[in-house]
Amino acid sequence: MTHTLHSKRLHGRAVPLVLAGLVAALVTPAQAADGSPAADTAPAPPTAHTWSDTPHGFASLEGGTTGGAGGKVVTVTDQASLARYAAAAEPYIIRVAGSIKAEPFGAEITVASDKTIVGVGTSGELVQGELNLKPGTHNVIIRNLTIRDSAVEGNWDCKDTDFDGIQMDTVHHVWIDHNRFSRICDGQLDIRKDSEYVTVSYNRFENNNKTFGLGWTTEVKTQITIDHNLFAQTKQRNPSVDNAAYAHLYNNYLKAPLDAADPVWTYGNWSRGRTKMVIENSYYDGVQHPYQADATAELVQRGSVLKDTTGRHDEWGAAFEPGDFYPYRLDKAASVPRIVERHSGPQRTIGTDTALHVPGDYPTVQAAVDAVPAGNDGRVTVRLAPGTYREKVRIPRDRSHIALVGTGKRRSDTRIVFDTASGEPKPGGGTQGSSGSATVFIEGSDVYARHLTFANDFDEAAHELPGEQALAVKTTGDRVHFEDVAFLGNQDTLMTDTPALDRIARVYVHDSYVEGDVDFLYGRATTVIEDSLIKALSRGSDSNNGYITAPSTWKDNPYGFLITDSKVVSDAPAGTFHLGRPWHPGGNPDAIGQVLFRDTELPAAIKSAPWTDMSGFSWRDARFAEYRTYGPGAAVNADRPQLTDAQAADFEVDDYLRGTDGWAPHRDH
Template identity: 50%
Template sequence: MALTAAGALAYGSDLGLLGAGAQQRAAAATAAAPAWATAVADGFASVDSQGQNGTYGGRDGQVVTVRTQAELEKYATATEPYVIVVAAAINMNPVGKEIKVRSDKTIVGSGTSGHIVGGGFFLGSGVHNVIIRNLTIRDTYQSVWNDKEHDFDAIQMDGAHHVWIDHNDLRHMADGLIDVRKDSTNVTVSWNKLSDDNKAFGIGWTDNVVTDITIHHNWIRETEQRNPSTDNAAHAHLYNNFLEDVAGTDIKSSYGNYSRGKTAMVLENSYFQGMNNPVIKDATATLVQRGNVFSGTSGRNESGGAAFDPKAYYSYALDAASNVPSLLKAGAGPRSSIGASAVSVKAATTLTVAKDGSGQYSTVQAAVNAVPANNASRIVIAVKPGTYRETVKVPANKPHVTIQGTGGSRKDTVIVYNNAAGTPKPDGSGTYGTGGSATVAVEADDFQARNLTFSNDFDEKANQNLSGHQAVALRTAADKVFLDGVIVDGDQDTLLLDTAAKERLGRVYVVNSYVMGNVDFIFGRATAVVDRSVITLKKRWDGSSGGYVTAPSTAANRKGILIANSAVGGDVSASSFYLGRPWHAGGDATLDPQTTVRNTTLSAAVKSTPWTDMSGFSWKDDRFAEYRNTGAGSGSASTDRPQLTDAQAAAQEVADWLGDWTPAAS
């Protein structure tokens, strides 16, 4: 399981899971528009027809940023072209509200901070040249699974043309996620994640055979029907999609891709996992299959007829079907490279580190020392491949520092040391203590790290006489810490997510990364997110299995540790690890520790009662919960295994943890 999840994480790449820094409220950008604001569609949305030359949205208009429903409606319904950046979670009122978008608009989320909650978008007859990108649209569900009373879709179009729906996360709606209806045409749907819904994606609702649609690189997961259902489409080109029905869940697929009526469908290099009736067609439809992979599927798998040649309309390149699951798990949905600030940013200063003398500095700490105190702009410390055996401290008066490995893999650049809590200091002034044992300590705000490994290789077996085996690989005690594509490796107390002081906010976002350990190895009082990452459970020094993933010490009225969209597993015994326990540091009863684990795959190593007490404090008095986890280690709700309700989960998203901060690679 861990290896499968790991396959979705490309070494050293920016897979775009969160976006740019906070943006100004509803104000026109004065700088030149960035590339994402002028992006154009591919597929059938790129084909000239009906007087429209391709799909480019609002690129000819102003770039504006919105944070409220009123602001979004103002610009989306205007007659002028706009690029509208959604930089907050907007709760729609009333629930089910669909904003009627007019032509020549780009509506784009700023990283993953752009959420439309409890509503969606409607594109009516004649509306054209619209781009909807990089948004999370969610939660109009009205407690009826096959809901025929509430038509609360994420995106619905009736008679629209030239529409591009790209890199969105669409889920948990009433009725469907996407409806392309009533002769809508020249539509491309790409790189989206569609999940947790009865009806994913419907196309048709007319006897006319008009619709031209391209559907590529979408992850359709845990949806029952319309995956998609394509009725009377003149040309439907589906390629490199991943349809997944996860075993052991309540949601069961009725069918996958469906070619209905007089549809002509070409289906290429897609991957079907666990789907029932993965590909079906009517007797009146045509369906050509090429290069698809079917794993654990059952029921109907059909094709027939000549269909059409997509390359007669536009050019495209196919990914290998075998690579589609890992490709889409890593890349579908919102990206940090989309929705970034339109305001020009001063180029970062770069300092190079190389062990062989080919850089400006031979140690990482020497480069940190060279950063001027109270620097006002980004400084990148580019570290060439090698193993750097040293301790590193980024002090509080050196913000805006990025430490980045320059190798092809995060394994190529390693910063490692072997201090433990009980290790005596060389000057005889005592031992290091847990926090002081860190190989790398970050005390400066707006710190980033990517494409490298932080490690503590303290040898517990060889130091059994030492009191204090906690050995931290990375300690953060700052706000706005962004760890993207890293490995944090240790045993006990691997990753200490702290704050500068109990009363200070300290937010940390860990994404596309690996965290490894065995005892309390993700711990501390920070408001921290571990997202789309692999958490690897390790055996202890004596070869035994057993431990605790998290030990939060969250202050009251703060958010603690959120593990989301990740995988937990390792080469350890079944039912040997707890997900967490409450750390009341120093016996402080005022603390209110919190860990939430959601939408994460749990291996059999996780105990069926995944939370436990610590130092006399009961986990039941604090905040520990799960939501929609899967895998052999997941379980249903009980008094020993709290599960969030849908309403509670809606307030425990990644964006809720990070607030007004949207991490962006820099």
């Protein structure tokens, strides 16, 4: 297949794109369309150094390089699994956890098209083996791996072996990023035979003779970007570039080559054949022949630092202008050693959180969730572009460590919504029930949702059904965390439950918005709602407009619902809304609900006697209380149990959430 490069002129200095460590900018707070408070803003920038999961440079052109996006995410710990998934016909994101020792020595693992191979943190290694991309392979990302030790002791020149670290022949759209190569025989990275649209960034090339070569062709086709790489204790091919149409090298750090006394074959960058090479803002320390060019090649160098260099410093020809093809940002040459030493090679933050994009990688939220493997042990973040996703989403019990994150400026920009009610018939008979009505049902544990709106927009007035409960979200998983989220509905908006009556599951809702009318915060999970806005919607009654809570806490669990440091608002008339009532599912007497409103503002809509009975069970047998509530709806009377200061000391956020594992999401802000 022939690929035509279309150049694009950019006016002025190219815009910053390539540095993956750039963090998102803060945005100005704004009022949400759902009426929730000004906390409805973009997520704060991360505190740790983060890296882009999309390539820059030549690998970003002509459709870009997406690797295994759209495929399943799998974790491998052995050679057989790595080889099976890497060679598969379908796309995969392959996480390499731990060290994989290839057998026999120098074994070749074929990598097929549409693959991402990424090391998990700093643990992923391939020892004495090679990753090989055959002719025609395309759309491959290899990141965050250590590939090492296929060199035979005493065989420094490797004349009789071909044990490369990564070898590719006649491929296109490949990104090699944040890897470490050490002691490889023959080449650490060989990019051969008219390969195109390649970017090699933030890698560490160490302890080698023939390090990084490109060419082995008489054609002049290859386009390659090489940036922010470390070459340390490497003798030659750092890199050697033969017959490349365009080779852009910038912000690389070359230092202390082995066998520097060799007058010919110890060198840095070499523009060979008819290559057009541009070198910018690199740093050469103690390098013999830092950059050189054949008489038939072209080489432009600008802005580099030369420290104790000797030999050839060739510059001739016009080469090309990289900014004609893609945007990039140059770091100062003097800063390159610090930047490259610190940020090249495997990073502990890469591979531990796999990003899936909707739309883009996957057409729906559910498709992205389905790509997560059962029993996954690493965080997978589903990043949702602004828009309305009209679908039902289920995160099953065997999927954990999933994050759903909206990427709009406001949480109202990204909505997951559906319109099912519990009384709606199911295919095959029966009705949906509460679980079936939920727009989002989270059975998995360690699930995090941020900067999103979840809604059930079932229209009660337009339908007559035997059950009109319509959940926006139901949870049964443990350690479920909602941050900057809106829950929109009427009856039964948010159900936080557990897999069984005597099981504990914890949910933390922070800086969020919940609205509804009847029992719209309910279930038996241990649930904390903190720093949030709760809106009690009027049903048009002048006496009873609804109930905020309906807990069904297990009798031996002291912690049900805690609503703290929050604000309740309502458009209902004064004295027409209840704080809650006790729910005993199926009449089970062991469901003894617990609710505490603490340090929370209450509106005039709250009744002076705010707790009420349900289905024959008295609210006085439940565990309902207030502590330091205030506002026009707050009062102290015989129908409003209050905790003492001593009692309240045992009912703080930490008491509800810490469990036996010390879970403490509230301490992250």
